[in-house]
Amino acid sequence: MADFYEDDIPELIEHSEQEKEHKHVPLTIICGFLGAGKSTLLKRILTERHGYRIAVIMNEFGDTADIESKAINVSSPDDPEGATSEEFLELANGCLCCSIKDSGAAAIEKLMEKKGAFDHILLETTGLADPGPIASMFWHNEEFASGFGRDIALDGVICVVDAMFGKQQMEEDHSSDGVNIGESLRQIAGSDVILLNKVDLATPEQLFSTEDLIQKINPVSPIHRTVRGQIDLKHLLGISAYTKPPPPKEPSTGGHIHTADCKHDHDETADTTGSTHYEIRGISSLQVSCPPLSRAQYDRLDEWLRSVLWENRIPEETSEPVADGAPSLQVLRCKGTFVVDGVHHVLQGVRNMYDISELDSSQTMGIPEVGKVVLIGKGLDNSVRRSLENVFN
Numbered sequence: 001m002a003d004f005y006e007d008d009i010p011e012l013i014e015h016s017e018q019e020k021e022h023k024h025v026p027l028t029i030i031c032g033f034l035g036a037g038k039s040t041l042l043k044r045i046l047t048e049r050h051g052y053r054i055a056v057i058m059n060e061f062g063d064t065a066d067i068e069s070k071a072i073n074v075s076s077p078d079d080p081e082g083a084t085s086e087e088f089l090e091l092a093n094g095c096l097c098c099s100i101k102d103s104g105a106a107a108i109e110k111l112m113e114k115k116g117a118f119d120h121i122l123l124e125t126t127g128l129a130d131p132g133p134i135a136s137m138f139w140h141n142e143e144f145a146s147g148f149g150r151d152i153a154l155d156g157v158i159c160v161v162d163a164m165f166g167k168q169q170m171e172e173d174h175s176s177d178g179v180n181i182g183e184s185l186r187q188i189a190g191s192d193v194i195l196l197n198k199v200d201l202a203t204p205e206q207l208f209s210t211e212d213l214i215q216k217i218n219p220v221s222p223i224h225r226t227v228r229g230q231i232d233l234k235h236l237l238g239i240s241a242y243t244k245p246p247p248p249k250e251p252s253t254g255g256h257i258h259t260a261d262c263k264h265d266h267d268e269t270a271d272t273t274g275s276t277h278y279e280i281r282g283i284s285s286l287q288v289s290c291p292p293l294s295r296a297q298y299d300r301l302d303e304w305l306r307s308v309l310w311e312n313r314i315p316e317e318t319s320e321p322v323a324d325g326a327p328s329l330q331v332l333r334c335k336g337t338f339v340v341d342g343v344h345h346v347l348q349g350v351r352n353m354y355d356i357s358e359l360d361s362s363q364t365m366g367i368p369e370v371g372k373v374v375l376i377g378k379g380l381d382n383s384v385r386r387s388l389e390n391v392f393n
């Protein structure tokens with residue numbers, strides 16, 4: 001799959017009224033660390049009675065050369081051995097299992113011919129570690145959206161993390177050398193929900209320290225502790241992560257709230273504005289409070305985002321800072337909510353695409369006037385934080 005950074009600068013997307021009314025099938029991407037429990041989660045979804053009609057695509061996506069055939073034996077009364085699950089298999093619980101030896105795009109095209117037989121698509125990205133390019137494809141890719149993709153809407157990205165080995169996997173990620181961002185870190189950064197799975201095998205200290213690390217990388221996405229992927233599907237499906245404001249941060253299941261009394265490390269700096277900055281192995285996250293904005297400040301914020309997301313530089317810098325051939329400032333994911341002239345807005349971004357939409361008053365209950373902007377990526381140091389804060393001054 002082509003590197004998104006090599007593509008031309010995209011246009012900010014405008015949505016027509018007709019497009020807004022078009023009924024889409026939501027799609028959820030599942031990524032996760034090796035052996036973390038992705039297949040176990042999918043098998044559970046395919047075999048349990050949950051009342052959802054879900055189509056699951058189990059395949060390596062986007063790689064037509066060497067497609068991994070994923071052996072999940074899904075049995076049903078008609079097919080006790082799961083022998084025919086390599087094509088389409090309609091299961092007793094209403095799920096549609098789609099495990100075809102074909103490119104992911106073709107699989108989805110075939111699936112969409114059965115539109116109406118299911119109401120949600122789950123896509124497992126087995127061999128493809130970084131969910132970002134796939135999320136970009138389903139989210140506002142004009143070329144894709146003019147084909148069968150126009151019937152699909154990206155609902156969210158889920159990352160399954162091994163509670164026992166996840167921290168070690170992140171710390172040993174060899175590609176996180178300061179220039180390239182490690183794959184496991186990209187998965188955490190690009191996800192909207194994180195399942196900390198296999199908690200039955202981990203010690204309380206392992207759970208806390210792994211959650212702590214995940215939160216440093218991605219401070220906005222909820223973390224749920226699971227055993228064999230057991231979780232109410234309402235936390236995974238229908239979350240509208242790309243249209244709704246980021247959820248208020250809840251403590252992970254298990255209830256660990258970070259305080260000054262914590263025994264484990266918090267490599268974070270906080271200032272009086274409520275901004276926080278975390279950094280680990282080449283990837284960092286930046287969270288900046290956003291006061292109610294005037295129209296002029298909003299325009300400045302839009303300009304700032306274009307500079308950072310499209311040109312990999314803050315406006316104060318005249319050229320893109322480069323480290324060993326790669327931009328030293330790169331944003332993988334951004335989210336935000338803020339008020340402009342009394343109207344709530346939501347910012348969503350995947351790599352260098354972003355979208356700012358207005359919320360109507362029915363959606364703004366409980367959302368505070370003081371908003372926030374969260375960026376996750378590389379090179380998000382104090383100069384970036386100060387530059388963003390200047391926009392609000």
Ligand SMILES: Nc1nc2c(ncn2[C@@H]2O[C@H](COP(=O)(O)OP(=O)(O)OP(=O)(O)O)[C@@H](O)[C@H]2O)c(=O)[nH]1
Pocket residue numbers: 032033034035036037038039040041126197198199200201226227228229
């Ligand atoms: N004890 C325990 N074992 C689990 C849990 N979840 C999954 N497993 C086991 O862990 C192993 C790996 O699980 P999979 O679901 O195959 O993991 P995966 O992420 O699909 O693996 P890859 O596709 O190879 O990356 C299997 O033997 C599962 O039975 C859990 O919560 N607790």
